[in-house]
Amino acid sequence: MTDQTTALARETATRTLRRRLRSPAAWSETADLFAILTVVALPWSTSLTAIFNVAFLVCMVPFLDIRAFLQSLTRPICAAPIAMVLLALAGTLWSDADWGARLYALSPTAKLLVLPALLYHFERSPRGHRIFIAFLVSCALLSVMSWLVAFYPGLTLKPDHLERGIFVKNYIDQSQEFTLCAVGLAYPVAMLLRQKRYWSAALLTALALSFFVNMAFVVVSRTALVTVPIMFGVFALLHLRWRSIAIISAAVVVGAALAWQASPQLRRTADTFVSDYTRYVEKGEPTSLGLRLEFWRKSLGFFAEAPILGHGTGSTRRLFEQVATPSGHYQASAEVIGNPHNQTLNVAVQWGVIGIAILYAIWILHLRLFRGDGLANWVGLLVVVQNVFTSLFNSHLFDYHEGWMYVIGVAVAGGMVLRPQQAEAKMGEAGS
Numbered sequence: 001m002t003d004q005t006t007a008l009a010r011e012t013a014t015r016t017l018r019r020r021l022r023s024p025a026a027w028s029e030t031a032d033l034f035a036i037l038t039v040v041a042l043p044w045s046t047s048l049t050a051i052f053n054v055a056f057l058v059c060m061v062p063f064l065d066i067r068a069f070l071q072s073l074t075r076p077i078c079a080a081p082i083a084m085v086l087l088a089l090a091g092t093l094w095s096d097a098d099w100g101a102r103l104y105a106l107s108p109t110a111k112l113l114v115l116p117a118l119l120y121h122f123e124r125s126p127r128g129h130r131i132f133i134a135f136l137v138s139c140a141l142l143s144v145m146s147w148l149v150a151f152y153p154g155l156t157l158k159p160d161h162l163e164r165g166i167f168v169k170n171y172i173d174q175s176q177e178f179t180l181c182a183v184g185l186a187y188p189v190a191m192l193l194r195q196k197r198y199w200s201a202a203l204l205t206a207l208a209l210s211f212f213v214n215m216a217f218v219v220v221s222r223t224a225l226v227t228v229p230i231m232f233g234v235f236a237l238l239h240l241r242w243r244s245i246a247i248i249s250a251a252v253v254v255g256a257a258l259a260w261q262a263s264p265q266l267r268r269t270a271d272t273f274v275s276d277y278t279r280y281v282e283k284g285e286p287t288s289l290g291l292r293l294e295f296w297r298k299s300l301g302f303f304a305e306a307p308i309l310g311h312g313t314g315s316t317r318r319l320f321e322q323v324a325t326p327s328g329h330y331q332a333s334a335e336v337i338g339n340p341h342n343q344t345l346n347v348a349v350q351w352g353v354i355g356i357a358i359l360y361a362i363w364i365l366h367l368r369l370f371r372g373d374g375l376a377n378w379v380g381l382l383v384v385v386q387n388v389f390t391s392l393f394n395s396h397l398f399d400y401h402e403g404w405m406y407v408i409g410v411a412v413a414g415g416m417v418l419r420p421q422q423a424e425a426k427m428g429e430a431g432s
Helices: 002-021 024-041 046-060 066-072 076-091 099-124 128-151 171-184 186-194 198-217 222-239 242-262 264-283 288-305 316-323 343-369 375-390 400-431
Strands: none
Touching: 024 046, 024 099, 024 128, 024 400, 046 099, 046 400, 066 099, 076 099, 076 343, 099 316, 099 400, 128 171, 128 198, 128 375, 128 400, 171 186, 171 198, 171 222, 171 375, 171 400, 186 198, 186 222, 186 375, 222 375, 288 316, 288 343, 316 343, 343 375, 343 400, 375 400
């Protein structure tokens, strides 16, 4: 009897598996699962993020409507990222760098090819909101781990203990995540308050404040300090009345003053702006701010030498090597780098005005995509705004972590925004 039951169970499981393998809905659900796992892994692991992302793409293949997918690629919001990758590929032909450097510089652009695939999928999937929730929960857990590492440094997985409160990766990536989550919660909190759901609004407010408290008392990047007010300003202009803006601004000023007085970490981070600049200007020391100014000055010179097509993919490091100033002791002018820590200059040096035009087209087209109201529009807009302003100080569209935040955030939010239009188009075809 037991053998018969086991055999029946196996046969049932086999039939169920075969049925799911032939079901487009089952493959779509599996793709959604891997997309969720991708954003859950993003704050913690680079390798897991890549693995889950590849699995997501594989699950799209069996029932992909090739014709519809290729047609979707012709839309400007998809064509612009693809154009950037193609330009980087073409740029390898006129670069003087060795082929290893050319291919290495090409790889950061490749993630932009995933954006159209994610966008296409989430136009058709009803589970896009789960991606946002999964990322928020993952970042909340990382925040808890950050506090534990702050008090017990031995818990960190990093080989050195130089960055306080960092369990994995680095303080720049962590600040980007926490900032996006904290400011992103402003919209649902505002909507809950309008619906008089005060307890739910209080819970999300407490979660948002927990991210800010972590950045104030554990660790925060200077880029986050600059961009948080801008992101809140965007929210206020779009979703608040002037009276509410005045009240909230006053509360923010008071809260910031209290945090400033209570947090030595926050004061040290802000003070480095002035001290870094002074040491660079007076002594030429390679401070963080000083190095950026040095990189930008030299990159503008490289751009002026080849303003139309640039110097080619992977040429940046070689150019810095040629103008590095030898000295008896280490100076900012002697630094050699392959990334000028500014997205526009990174593109300009390699691909000139053509590259800048494509880069700005990507940002503008994606900003225009999120002009409406609703959570998806808010999250998508916030992702683009954060990337644009943080890219003043880093090459965040090409950086691994921040680049994937942009690709996934824009694609999922964009798919959710376009999904109603997709449904209307199908209804129109059925009625005609």
